[in-house]
Amino acid sequence: MKLFSSVKDINDLKQLVNEALELKKDPYGFQNLGKNKTLGLVFLNPSLRTRLSTQKAALNLGMNVMVMNMDKDGWALETRDGVVMNGTTVEHIREAAAVMGEYCDILGLRSFPKLEDRTEDYSENLFRKFVKFCGVPVVSLESATLHPLQSLADLITIQEQKQTVKPKVVLSWAPHVKSLPQAVPNSFSEWMCRAQQEGLVDFVITHPEGYELAEEFTAGASITYNQEEALENADFIYVKNWSSYREYGKILSEGEGWMIDNKKLESSNNAQIMHCLPVRRDLELSSEILDGPNSLVIKEAGNRVWAAQVVLKKMLEKL
Numbered sequence: 001m002k003l004f005s006s007v008k009d010i011n012d013l014k015q016l017v018n019e020a021l022e023l024k025k026d027p028y029g030f031q032n033l034g035k036n037k038t039l040g041l042v043f044l045n046p047s048l049r050t051r052l053s054t055q056k057a058a059l060n061l062g063m064n065v066m067v068m069n070m071d072k073d074g075w076a077l078e079t080r081d082g083v084v085m086n087g088t089t090v091e092h093i094r095e096a097a098a099v100m101g102e103y104c105d106i107l108g109l110r111s112f113p114k115l116e117d118r119t120e121d122y123s124e125n126l127f128r129k130f131v132k133f134c135g136v137p138v139v140s141l142e143s144a145t146l147h148p149l150q151s152l153a154d155l156i157t158i159q160e161q162k163q164t165v166k167p168k169v170v171l172s173w174a175p176h177v178k179s180l181p182q183a184v185p186n187s188f189s190e191w192m193c194r195a196q197q198e199g200l201v202d203f204v205i206t207h208p209e210g211y212e213l214a215e216e217f218t219a220g221a222s223i224t225y226n227q228e229e230a231l232e233n234a235d236f237i238y239v240k241n242w243s244s245y246r247e248y249g250k251i252l253s254e255g256e257g258w259m260i261d262n263k264k265l266e267s268s269n270n271a272q273i274m275h276c277l278p279v280r281r282d283l284e285l286s287s288e289i290l291d292g293p294n295s296l297v298i299k300e301a302g303n304r305v306w307a308a309q310v311v312l313k314k315m316l317e318k319l
């Protein structure tokens with residue numbers, strides 16, 4: 001594998017998940033694969049789980065890891081072409097990416113959308129340029145529109161924890177006070193639609209009117225504004241806030257009544273609750289859920305290691 005940015009980069013989804021679960025049983029079986037190979041992790045935005053789980057995955061494979069906090073320690077990056085750089089940006093992504101490609105065998109990049117210009121964010125301009133100019137395989141550590149390592153960990157968690165052959169998985173919008181990216185829900189939907197095609201899950205999305213995700217990521221999902229109906233018989237409920245795609249980057253409603261608590265689980269199939277974290281307690285998700293027996297969020301975060309490790313393994317095998 002030379003690029004991991006979307007479920008579209010995966011040929012055999014079931015095989016990938018099974019291999020990740022095999023790595024979980026035997027984390028150090030491929031220590032020689034990464035020997036003398038260097039992974040560079042480049043952050044333009046904050047990260048806890050992605051940063052640590054990807055480092056851990058690389059160490060398990062015997063790799064060396066370098067981390068660059070571009071937002072704090074790097075030069076201000078220019079990503080546009082054809083501009084005279086007489087303003088605040090100091091270094092062009094053409095040079096910055098190419099130089100990091102000289103030092104690393106594989107690179108990871110995290111960059112959030114600005115949530116100002118939808119066309120610009122959804123063009124994935126920054127991520128694509130980084131891939132083009134660095135010249136080495138690239139793992140997305142969350143881009144403007146997708147977060148594939150998170151979604152792979154989510155699918156691994158569902159496959160690992162499911163009690164029925166084909167669980168009902170519901171993506172449920174949650175309230176928040178800030179405008180958040182659509183990357184996590186877009187990505188989760190993209191991966192679940194593919195998993196549904198392959199007979200692994202039934203997938204439903206529920207959100208208030210106006211929060212429709214981009215259709216390119218939701219083809220095949222059942223979509224309803226009625227949360228109560230969506231949660232009926234649910235086996236997994238994936239909770240996440242996102243800002244509007246239609247009225248780009250806007251918060252359209254306070255989301256009164258959308259937070260999941262134990263009462264809302266009564267009609268579900270004793271649903272297990274997932275969230276990518278970080279989560280704002282008692283705003284996005286109730287404390288009683290997070291501290292109770294139905295929460296999967298810590299195991300889900302733990303599985304980020306095996307998602308990263310299987311992807312790095314596939315890249316190392318093709319170097």
Ligand code: SN0
Binds near residue numbers: 183277280
């Ligand atoms: C990010 C998001 O895309 O929603 C990262 C998730 C992995 N989350 C946030 O930015 C949360 C910020 C906040 O203030 O709660």
